[in-house]
Amino acid sequence: MGATTVVKARPARPPSPPEAPAARRTGRVRSGPGSRRRRAGMLMVAPALLHASLWIGLPVMVSVALAFTKYDVLTAPEFVGLANFRDMLDDAVFRKSIVNTLLYTFFTVPFGMALGLLVALALHTGLKARGVFRTAVFLPQVTATVAIALVWLWIYNPGNGLLNTLLSFLGIDGPAWLSSTTWALPSVILVGIWQGIGMKMLIYLAALQSLPKELYEAASVDGASRVRQFFSITLPLLKPATFFVLITSMISAFQSFDQIYILTDGGPANSTTMMTYEIYKSAFREFRVGYASAQSLVLFVLLMGFTLVNKRIMGGSRGHN
Amino acid sequence: MATTELRKPVPAPRKPVRKPAGSRPVPVGRIALYATLSVVSLLMVVPFAWMVITSLKSPVEIASQDAGLLPEHWEFGNYVDALKAAPFATYARNSFVIAASHTVLNVLVASMAGYALARIRFRGSETIFYLFVAALMIPTYTKVLPEFLIVRFMPLAGGNDILGQGGSGWLDTWWALIVPGAVTPFAVFLFRQFYLDLPVELEEAARLDGLGEFRIYARIMSPQVKPAFITVALLTFESSWNNFLWPLLVTHTDSLRVIQVGLSVFKTENGTQWHFLMAGTTLATLPMVVLFLIGQRYFVQGFATAGLK
Numbered sequence: 288m289g290a291t292t293v294v295k296a297r298p299a300r301p302p303s304p305p306e307a308p309a310a311r312r313t314g315r316v317r318s319g320p321g322s323r324r325r326r327a328g329m330l331m332v333a334p335a336l337l338h339a340s341l342w343i344g345l346p347v348m349v350s351v352a353l354a355f356t357k358y359d360v361l362t363a364p365e366f367v368g369l370a371n372f373r374d375m376l377d378d379a380v381f382r383k384s385i386v387n388t389l390l391y392t393f394f395t396v397p398f399g400m401a402l403g404l405l406v407a408l409a410l411h412t413g414l415k416a417r418g419v420f421r422t423a424v425f426l427p428q429v430t431a432t433v434a435i436a437l438v439w440l441w442i443y444n445p446g447n448g449l450l451n452t453l454l455s456f457l458g459i460d461g462p463a464w465l466s467s468t469t470w471a472l473p474s475v476i477l478v479g480i481w482q483g484i485g486m487k488m489l490i491y492l493a494a495l496q497s498l499p500k501e502l503y504e505a506a507s508v509d510g511a512s513r514v515r516q517f518f519s520i521t522l523p524l525l526k527p528a529t530f531f532v533l534i535t536s537m538i539s540a541f542q543s544f545d546q547i548y549i550l551t552d553g554g555p556a557n558s559t560t561m562m563t564y565e566i567y568k569s570a571f572r573e574f575r576v577g578y579a580s581a582q583s584l585v586l587f588v589l590l591m592g593f594t595l596v597n598k599r600i601m602g603g604s605r606g607h608n
Numbered sequence: 609m610a611t612t613e614l615r616k617p618v619p620a621p622r623k624p625v626r627k628p629a630g631s632r633p634v635p636v637g638r639i640a641l642y643a644t645l646s647v648v649s650l651l652m653v654v655p656f657a658w659m660v661i662t663s664l665k666s667p668v669e670i671a672s673q674d675a676g677l678l679p680e681h682w683e684f685g686n687y688v689d690a691l692k693a694a695p696f697a698t699y700a701r702n703s704f705v706i707a708a709s710h711t712v713l714n715v716l717v718a719s720m721a722g723y724a725l726a727r728i729r730f731r732g733s734e735t736i737f738y739l740f741v742a743a744l745m746i747p748t749y750t751k752v753l754p755e756f757l758i759v760r761f762m763p764l765a766g767g768n769d770i771l772g773q774g775g776s777g778w779l780d781t782w783w784a785l786i787v788p789g790a791v792t793p794f795a796v797f798l799f800r801q802f803y804l805d806l807p808v809e810l811e812e813a814a815r816l817d818g819l820g821e822f823r824i825y826a827r828i829m830s831p832q833v834k835p836a837f838i839t840v841a842l843l844t845f846e847s848s849w850n851n852f853l854w855p856l857l858v859t860h861t862d863s864l865r866v867i868q869v870g871l872s873v874f875k876t877e878n879g880t881q882w883h884f885l886m887a888g889t890t891l892a893t894l895p896m897v898v899l900f901l902i903g904q905r906y907f908v909q910g911f912a913t914a915g916l917k
Contacts, residue, residue, distance in 0.1 A: 323821070324728055324730075324821055325728065325729070325730035325731070326730075327724075327728065327820070327821030327822060328724040328728030328729075328730040328733065328821070329724075329730050329732075331720040331721060331723060331724035331728075331821075331822075331825065332720070332721045332724045332725060332733070332736055334717045334720070334721070334791070335717050335718055335720070335721035335740075335791050335796055336721070336736060336739075338717065338790065338791040339739070339740065339743055339791070339793060341758070342751070342755060342758075342787075342788045342789075343743045343746060343751060343793070344739075344743075345754070345758065346750070346751040346752075346753075346754035346755045346758065347746055347750060347751060347754075349754035349757065349758075350750050350751065350753060350754050353753075353754070360757070360760070406645070406648060409641055409644065409645050410645070412638075412641060414638075414641065414642065414645070416642070416645075419649070420645045420646075420648070420649050421908075422900075422901070422904065423648075423649035423650075423652045423653050424648065424649060424652050425900075425907075425908075426652060426653065426656065426897065426900070427652060427655075429846055429850075429896050429897070429899075429900040429907065430656075430850070430893050430896055430897070431849070431850035431852065431868050431892065431893070431896070432850065432852065433850070433852045433868040433871055433872055433892075434850075434868070434871065434889045434892050434893045435655070437871060437872075437875065437885060437886075437889050438655045438656070438658065438659045438886070438889060439655065440875070441658070441659075441662060441882055441885070441886065442655060442658060444882075447670065447671070447672070449654075449655075449658050449677075452677070481651070481652070481655075484652075485652075486911065489908060489911050490911065493908075493911075538747065541747070542747055542748055542749060544749075544852075544853055545852045545853065545868075548852075548872070549872055549875070562749075563749050566749050566753070567853075570753050570756075571857065576753060576757070579753055580753060580754075583747075583749045583750045583752075583753060584750070586747060586749055586750070587746070587747055587749075587750045590747055591745075594745075
């Protein structure tokens with residue numbers, strides 16, 4: 288979920304009323320006892336900083352460096368320039384994985400967001416049982432993707448899985464979902480949407496609860512219909528939340544791995560392979576670590592690119608909160 | 609920002625936020641709303657129910673094409689047999705040890721860092737904060753391969769020499785399972801947000817009383833942000849328990865296998881015995897569901913705070 292916390296981090300600087308005075312005054316202790324204070328501060332950050340340097344900073348640098356090498360872990364890396372990237376252009380399976388990743392993201396994210404928003408709106412109406420509904424919708428979010436994928440593997444089971452059993456009651460002969468090149472990707476996408484709704488719903492719900500009620504009261508007085516209010520007030524005000532949900536969902540969609548590993552192993556005939564799965568295969572099955580690093584760099588650049596484009600289109604997350 | 613609102617009432621404020629009720633004499637809309645939400649909730653819960661139901665069926669019944677949806681005989685013994693068929697108890701213990709260590713380490717280290725970044729200005733503090741923020745943006749897959757290599761070539765570990773050659777480093781050790789994922793920039797970030805909101809008077813009073821900075825952090829300020837601690841602890845435990853790829857990469861012996869990896873292996877090794885596999889999956893899922901139900905408002909707060917700040 289990390290990424291866009293980032294984007295949200297910024298408004299904390301020109302902070303909202305309650306935190307403003309406190310935030311401004313902290314840290315402004317002048318020299319004297321202040322130097323001890325500063326030292327304490329550095330000491331307190333040190334462990335986290337050290338950990339991040341070793342397990343995030345260093346890996347990122349190594350990853351970039353290895354992308355330009357041929358490396359099989361056993362012998363020393365050999366500089367090959369852009370060869371890995373050229374190989375990628377010729378790699379039909381990797382191209383397929385990019386297409387699949389984009390398709391998966393395109394279907395799970397916007398559809399999941401629309402559903403999440405609808406459920407959030409429904410729960411925002413002040414129903415008595417909202418807690419129960421919210422819990423049910425959020426449940427898949429706290430469950431391991433591996434466990435969820437295993438359950439769906441069984442639901443999709445062609446012979447006597449739940450889905451085909453239910454379809455047979457309707458007289459429909461269901462396909463072999465995960466081993467059909469036509470149905471495998473849609474099946475994986477369905478699981479993705481199903482699992483992701485809870486998170487999207489929750490962020491929308493929190494955002495809805497922080498909207499100013501006065502606007503709606505004023506709009507009602509002016510005779511604006513509920514639908515009109517939704518499009519003219521709610522949706523624009525939800526823009527920061529939408530941006531946040533979009534970015535975080537996209538990042539996690541781009542990085543889907545567990546469900547592919549369990550559900551299809553990228554098959555049949557590479558119809559469900561994803562970029563992450565290809566990276567995993569290159570690195571840990573074929574031991575082409577340099578190539579895998581180059582692939583992961585492409586993943587990173589694509590994600591960054593999408594984030595920036597979205598930021599452009601959405602005008603960032605500042606503004607409304 | 610919704611900071612203040614999110615503090616306490618997270619289990620969704622009791623009072624309706626808008627008050628449309630009066631303007632609607634006939635509750636048709638409300639009934640439709642309940643119906644729709646019930647259907648949606650059902651769709652979310654059915655797979656879990658199907659998992660539990662399958663775990664209580666006999667293999668014969670699972671294999672038969674025309675069996676009913678519910679088991680004819682409830683085979684509670686499946687759970688006992690599943691625990692015998694694969695060392696799920698060991699897997700669960702391993703997962704628990706890792707998740708608990710991550711939780712403790714993350715809460716300690718990240719809260720300290722978050723406190724310092726929120727309340728103390730020192731040279732480079734702003735840069736460090738932005739580095740943590742940048743770290744949030746790095747996709748797992750850009751890091752995971754080099755992380756693996758660092759573990760593999762960890763100097764002076766697992767028979768490695770000082771240059772990291774010769775042995776297997778931290779591979780297949782608790783170190784590899786626990787250390788790399790112990791502290792998350794997300795937790796640092798979340799803690800910082802919580803500490804930012806505290807009034808400066810608190811620490812000033814403590815400082816006048818002659819308390820050192822560590823004591824102010826530990827005794828005065830941290831108790832004020834207990835929800836932050838609970839939130840980070842729950843989120844850390846959950847994501848650690850659910851983690852799959854990293855433990856898959858760095859371990860290969862059964863004694864260090866975690867529950868998610870154990871399940872995935874069980875699927876292929878035994879030609880997929882669905883009743884066992886679903887029993888195992890239920891066992892792996894249950895702790896998280898219980899944890900979520902108990903700490904629901906903190907989960908919600910964690911996700912919502914991340915979203916709104």
